[in-house]
Amino acid sequence: MPCFWRIDLQLLLMLAVFLVAECVSTGVEGLVTSSNSTQQMDKDKNSLGLQMDKEENSSKPLTEDVIVTLWKIILRNKPHCIRAHKRATHMTTKTNCTDERMTWPYRPDQNSVLQIDPVVITHDGYYECQVVTPDGNFHYGYHLQVLVVPEMTLFENNTRTAVCKAIAGRPAARISWTPEGDCVPEHNSWDNGTVTVQSTCHWADSNVSVVSCSISHETGNWSQSLDLNQVYSSLPVLVDTKAVLYCPTVPLTDVIVTLWKIILRNKPHCIRAHKRATHMTTKTNCTDERMTWPYGPDQNSVLQIDPVVITHDGYYECQVVTPDGNFHYGYHLQVLVVPEMTLFENKTRTAVCKAIAGRPAARISWTPEGDCVPEHNSWDNGTVTVQSTCHWAESNVSVVSCSISHETGNWSQSIDLNQGVRTFPVSRLLIILYVKSSLFLVILVVVGIICFQSRFLSKTCFPWPHPQRTVKS
Incomplete structure (x- = not known):
């Protein structure tokens, strides 16, 4: 089965190049000259697509006829930045230029190259270089388009339904399917200027087994395939225990790449890959330290989760790339909790x-x-x-x-249900009543005797006053 993943795609390339635009004097090939003092910028626009974090450099020497060299930078939602150098006085000025990533790496009177290192999305705009000479003014413009490589993902969402995504690309990527299905496209634009394109397709025809998603973008083209008939083995695991997941059995000498693709709810897909030739292991969106390769990936591709928690519930697929083809096996990990x-x-x-x-x-x-x-x-x-x-x-x-x-x-x-209700025979009730009555009578007799004896010793046994005795004289 064709592999539906490319290792170099999993690292989101930040489309990086730094712009090196140059401004040259008269007589240099490629410059537009004019006898007038000014020219229309629209005539000299050159579209320049650059990828961030890459470097490109070119420069040509200036002639001694240059009087002033000037860069005019027009970015979206920012005031125009003007960088100028006057050759006669060796004076360099900057107006509204606060981005330290834009520099003249050489002396402006020797080389007018403008360098941007690194390029970011906000550098997208129009850059124009103007050179003033005794023979006239020369200028050249770049429309700098900052590109961002999209990240591609492909997975089965429901039965015979696949989802293909081109995540955070710039500009928006284009998605196509082979064979065509019943598809629903979506576009999500982000604040940083990138766009995520998603296509969800369903194939009702059971004869359709392997489907391919193709992504076309200014930075390249990619394709991945998915088997709609692949079966995930249900794997119930108790919470707080250890889970061990195995890859397809393939001779280690034939393995080119081993990859685990982990799809968890409400989380970006985790990709763990090992390339045997270079012994290089990569991880993308894998931050859970409980998921490990306990052995060397080139020796044993077992994925271990220790301990298992509820959030580990999801899909786990192992793919093994060999010269004879690609092999994969999937698990639907169900985390169980005892009630x-x-x-x-x-x-x-x-x-x-x-x-x-x-x-x-x-x-x-x-x-x-x-x-x-x-x-x-x-x-x-x-x-x-x-x-x-x-x-x-x-x-x-x-x-x-x-x-x-x-x-x-x-x-x-x-x-x-009757444990709260007690029933007693009549005879038992009479016995209890006789015992209680006898005990009460005994208490009364004892109290009476004590009070009768104490009457002659004190008058405090009863609270009422004793009658007064009269003594005859």
Whole structure:
């Protein structure tokens, strides 16, 4: 199967070149001359497409007839920058020129080259050099177009549906498919002037197996292929455990490139690649230190995740490039979380069973069945709490059982709906009443005896006053 990835594409080239424009005197080939003192700039425009971070340099000596050399730089949303040099006085002036990346690397009276190092997107604009001589004025202009190489990605989104992207290119790239499908294009423009182009295509015809996406851009053309019939093996893994993913079995001596493509939700694709000839390993958008090649990639291409967390849920595809063809194998990694089970009586003859924070959602059933109300609560970390509240109106239903079914196991608990109600025989109630009454009588007798004895010692046993005695004289 054709490989649908190019290693040099995964590094987003920042289209970098620095502009080296030159301004020369009379008699130099390529300059426009005029007997008039001024010329129209539109006549001398030269489109110059440059890639950032690359260098290009050319210069020619100036003649002794030059009086003034001047660069006029017109950028979008900025005041015009004027850089001028007067040969007679060796005086150089700058007006509205604050970008330190634009320089005269040589003495302006010897070489008028303007250098931009490095070129960035904001350098896109019009650059005109003017040379004043006794014989007239000469000028030459550049319309500098800063190009950005788009990053290409191709992946299967849904069944028999593929998505091809040209990310953050400048100008916008063009996408085409072979064979053609039912496609929906999208364009997203970013604040930095780049554009992401996306095409989502569906092929209903089951005879279509391998599809190719082609991207055309001013900086180059690229193509990747995808097998719509490729099967991802489902790989369930418990959270906080270790996962080991394997590549197709190929003799190591035949391997040219080994690549892991990792597609996670709401994250840019992670690409880990190893080129056997140069022993060079590259990573693009791979910041998770829990994903590693525990062995040398040229010896063993196993991808290890330790420990696994919920955010590792996604697609993992290994591609091996050999002289005989390309081989790949994919995993749909499903991160499982064991739910916590609780069962309790909420109200009279009403029970609540919960499977808390499981992944995926658990299933709850009751024995015997009751009048139940289910609830589902999804949490930000991807887990789900499932709750079932059941009521049994029939008094003959006593013990009920809740069962939870989940990919990680099955659990069951029981509860007695009558455990809060106590019934006693009449004989037991009479015995309890007799004991309590006897104890009360004993307490009264003891208190009476104590008070009777203390009456003759003090008058504090009873709170009421004693009658006064009268003594006859």
